[in-house]
Structure formats: C-alpha cells, structure tokens
Amino acid sequence: MGQNMMAAGDNDDAIRLGPLEDLVGYHMRRASAVVGADFARAVSGTGMRQVLVGILSIIAANPGINQGMVGRALNIQRANMVSLVNELVDAGLVTREVSAEDRRAFTFTLTDRGRTTLDDALVRIRDHEERLLGSMSAQERATLLDLLSRIEARGD
Amino acid sequence: MGQNMMAAGDNDDAIRLGPLEDLVGYHMRRASAVVGADFARAVSGTGMRQVLVGILSIIAANPGINQGMVGRALNIQRANMVSLVNELVDAGLVTREVSAEDRRAFTFTLTDRGRTTLDDALVRIRDHEERLLGSMSAQERATLLDLLSRIEARGD
DNA sequence: TATTGTTATACTCTATAACTATA
C-alpha cells in the first residue's frame, strides 16, 4: 500500500489507465470521440453531422439508390433512416421519388444545393483530418485505414 | 424477377462509398461501432458496459481516487458521472466515502465483488479483442494502439 | 470566488415492435 501516498485532490495528473492501457476498444472509443468532436467543430454552422455527410456521400456516389440500400451501406436501421432522410429532403439537399421498379421504395438524388453542401463539407472535413492526422506520414495513414477496415470487416 | 436470392451483404457490396472511402473519421466510426457491438455481446448478462468497465478500471488502478478525477480521466462530464457511480455503488461493486482531505469529494474503492466483476469482464474483453483482432500480428496491433493514441492526444 | 457533486433537462444515436402498402 505504500506506493499510493498522494492525497486525493493533489496535483495528480498521473492517473493510471490500468487495464484500459492496452485495450484496443478503449483507445478506439476515445480516438473516435476526439475525431467526432473535431468533425463537429469543422462543420459547425453548416447543419451537417457525421451521419448526414455519410448519407449524402452514399447518394452522391450511387445516384438513384433507395432508402434501404443507403441504410444497409451505413448500418443505419430502417426506422432511424426516416427522420434523417426527412431532414435532408426538408433542407432541399436531396430529392425523394417513388422508385419506378418498386413502388414501395424511394430513390434519392442530390440537388444542386445538396452537391454544394456536400462539397463544402468535404473541404472542411479534409482540412479537419489534415489537422488531426498532421503528425502521420502518408504511409501511417494508409496503415491506419487498412487496420480500421479490417476491424470493420469483422462486423458481418 | 426471382433474382433476389442473395444474402444480406452479398451484392450490397457493390454500393460505392464515394468520398467516405478514404476518410479516417468514417472508418474509425464504423470500426468503433463494430468493436462496441462485439464488446456488448462479450459481456452480455454481466451488467457491464464499456463506460462502466472504464470507471472500474480507473478505480482499480488508482484506489482512493475521487469522482471528479475519474470523470476527467475518461472525459465524462461531472453531471453524467452521478448516475454511473450510483449504478456501481448500488450493485455493490464500489464503495463511496467522503474524502478525508476534502469533504465535498467522494473517494472510491473496489469491493471484492467489484474486483471479481472487473476481472471477469477483462477475461471476456481480452477474448473478444483476440477474436476481433485475430488477423493482426502483434506488430500490427502495437501500431494500431500507437496510431490511435496519437489521435487521442489531439483531443487536449 | 472556485470547485465537488447534484438535479433537471434536452438532444442525438440506437434498437425494437407493430403497422401500411406494395411485391
């Protein structure tokens, strides 16, 4: 017991992480929170959020895609897609049309405004990632993307 | 058309990620979600969650630490610490005492049951990480921890 | 005056079940 001599409330910046130290899950959670917070700062005032940029990006890369496909691509539940899509349609960023092949489904396309909003967001996001990953070489960033992708792939 | 016989995830892979493809934030978010979901599966039935294991670990590694210090170590707001700590105390995993040095503060110690619960959770968690990271060499895991830690450090 | 912990509150994200309209 002799090793913990400091009083609670001392200038103890040296809080030990203990078992958390080498847990990938813990560090992933913390790093993801840091990225998310900086992302929010980067796009603040634009009405964008991580999930909305995700949806706009998927629609941009797959014009005419329907709601269910977008949700599956991003792992968003059907029920939770509804209000997200409503936000984008109400903001005039996305047009929603009944699918010609399946009248149960909606297909999406970006409006000009949606395209502009996404492009602006992407400029801010690339800047934010540059800031956050500034200390990493291109090699290290590629390695990070590769390692993260391999973990993602375990989620099937 | 009778062509819809593929399992979920088969042909949906043809959906392009577009701008998301090379965004670290996107892949971090997805990988973190995969880890979190598998974590939940690993400890299901034990009453543990990522945040509770975090608090127990910090207390275990820093006996006598107070509530504010735990919150700062894990980046949990003061207001949100209250119910989390109540959960742990009510479950008999942690004892809460008024600090001898500062009567505004509470100091925490793990009970025997808290120690056992944490140890059991850690066995499950190490197993879960082994499963999730099974394809990575020790070198790769170390690299991942290093890269994540460097991003974490940008959050100060 | 500042800090520790508390209460109240609110918003986002996530998850599930039940419903409708099409297929």
Add this chain to the structure above:
DNA sequence: TATAGTTATAGAGTATAACAATA
C-alpha cells in the same frame, strides 16, 4: 409471405445551466 418505409417508444450517451455544500 416477404420487403420498403413508417410510427411510436425506450434506453443509452452526451451536453449545459443552476444549485448547495465546502474550499
């Protein structure tokens, strides 16, 4: 019967402001 989208709801996680007790 199965699927696309909807509604309702509930539990986590997170954030802020105001308060009492103590420093």
